[in-house]
Amino acid sequence: MSWRSASSVGRRLVASGSSLAWRRSAAGAAGSGMGNGTSSSVGKSASTPVNQIQETISNNCVVIFSKTSCSYCSMAKKIFHDMNVNYKAVELDMLEYGNQFQDALHKMTGERTVPRIFVNGTFIGGAMDTHRLHKEGKLLPLVHQCNLKKKQEERS
Numbered sequence: 001m002s003w004r005s006a007s008s009v010g011r012r013l014v015a016s017g018s019s020l021a022w023r024r025s026a027a028g029a030a031g032s033g034m035g036n037g038t039s040s041s042v043g044k045s046a047s048t049p050v051n052q053i054q055e056t057i058s059n060n061c062v063v064i065f066s067k068t069s070c071s072y073c074s075m076a077k078k079i080f081h082d083m084n085v086n087y088k089a090v091e092l093d094m095l096e097y098g099n100q101f102q103d104a105l106h107k108m109t110g111e112r113t114v115p116r117i118f119v120n121g122t123f124i125g126g127a128m129d130t131h132r133l134h135k136e137g138k139l140l141p142l143v144h145q146c147n148l149k150k151k152q153e154e155r156s
C-alpha cells in the first residue's frame with residue numbers, strides 16, 4: 001500500500017467542545033502525531049459506551065475510532081488529512097475502557113476492528129471502505145453535507 005506512516009497525519013484538531021468523559025491528552029496527541037489524542041476515560045460519565053459514541057458522532061462530522069499503533073487507522077486519517085478535513089480521532093488503546101468501547105462499536109457496526117469511521121453521524125466502514133468511497137468521489141460530499149448542516153444549525 002502506498003499510504004505513508006502517521007507522522008504527517010491529521011495535525012489539525014477538531015474543536016474540543018465534546019462533553020465526553022474522555023480527556024484530551026496533550027501527551028497523547030504529541031506522542032501519536034495523529035489528530036486528536038484522546039486518553040483515559042475518567043469514568044465519571046453515567047452514560048453507556050454506546051451513548052457516548054452516539055454523542056461523539058453527532059457532535060463531530062468525522063469520527064475515527066482508532067488505535068495509535070494501527071497503520072490502517074493512519075491510512076484512514078491520511079485520507080481526511082489530505083482532503084483538508086478535520087476529524088476527531090478516538091484512540092481506543094489510550095482509553096481505560098477502550099475494550100468496552102470496542103464492544104459497543106461491534107454492536108453498532110457489526111465489526112470490532114479498527115478503524116471504525118463515521119461521517120455525518122453515519123457509519124461508513126473501515127479503512128478500505130473509506131478509501132473506496134474517496135476514490136469514487138463520495139467521501140467529500142458526505143463531509144460537506146455535514147458541515148453545511150452544522151452551519152445551518154449554528155444560524156438557527
Ligand SMILES: N[C@@H](CCC(=O)N[C@@H](CS)C(=O)NCC(=O)O)C(=O)O
Pocket residue numbers: 067070071072102112113114115125126127128129
Ligand atoms: N478491512 C478492515 C481491516 C480492519 C482490521 O483488520 N483491523 C485490525 C487492526 S489493523 C483490528 O481491528 N484488529 C482487532 C483489534 O485491534 O482489536 C479495514 O479496512 O478497516
Ligand code: FES
Pocket residue numbers: 069070071072073114
Ligand atoms: S494495521 Fe496493524 S493494527 Fe491496524
